[in-house]
Amino acid sequence: MNIIIxxxxxEKSVNLAGMNKYVFKVNKNTTKNEIKKExxxxxxxxxxxxxxxxxxxxxxxxxxxxxxxxxxxxxIVTLKKGDTIKALEVKK
Numbered sequence: 001m002n003i004i005i006x007x008x009x010x011e012k013s014v015n016l017a018g019m020n021k022y023v024f025k026v027n028k029n030t031t032k033n034e035i036k037k038e039x040x041x042x043x044x045x046x047x048x049x050x051x052x053x054x055x056x057x058x059x060x061x062x063x064x065x066x067x068x069x070x071x072x073x074x075x076i077v078t079l080k081k082g083d084t085i086k087a088l089e090v091k092k
Contacts, residue, residue: 003030003038007088008074020079022088028073035075043087046080 005025007013013023026035032050039047052075057068079085 001027003027003034017088022077022085024075024077026073026075039077043085045083045085047077048080049078051076
């Protein structure tokens with residue numbers, strides 16, 4: 001089972017990276033402890049807290065056809081002061 005699906009790189013998540021907070025799209029069935037252990041194992045950093053958000057589906061139209069985007073779970077991971085994830089840093 002994949003716990004972390006992908007990092008979410010948006011304007012808001014780039015601003016959060018400056019405060020040692022990183023945003024990931026995660027599996028719907030995972031817990032905060034599982035996310036914390038996985039991030040620490042993959043990126044070799046110390047996680048201080050994990051916050052969970054559930055993004056609901058949105059209605060999308062394509063001509064006359066109405067559909068929905070899929071809903072997903074995302075985690076905002078706060079790292080210990082001084083730790084960073086180099087792979088997710090955006091050059092300014």
